[in-house]
Amino acid sequence: MSRKASMTDAAYDVLSAYGSDMEFRMLWESVAAKLQIPVDDRKKKAEFYSDLMMDNRFASLKGNKWDLRNRRTFAELHAKAALAEDAEEDEEEEEPEEENEESPEDQKGEEAY
DSSP, rough: OHHHHHHHHHHHHHHHEEEEEEHHHHHHHHHHHTTTTTTTTHHHHHHHHHHHHOOTTEEEETTTTEEEGGGGGGHTTTTTHHHHHHHHHHHHHHHOOOOOOOOOSSSSSGGGG
């Protein structure tokens, strides 16, 4: 089994046993201890974070917390996307005001200057 799979599998085990969401720092420390990875290994920590983001078993929550996706409702998981879509719709509804001032090149005759 690869090291990547081991980190996410360990994270799955940790979150399953914990029974609730967990801050990333605490999750990383638990996984690092379980796999005997130095907690201050920034490269492994970054790799772990990326792996969590790519693994559909995990859900990223507000406050840099993580949980198992199967413990969350659809609404909880997609609230950010719904908020972003609402914001985009609000922006589309607001039409920018256009100025009707003509440039001197657009005006004719002596009025141009």
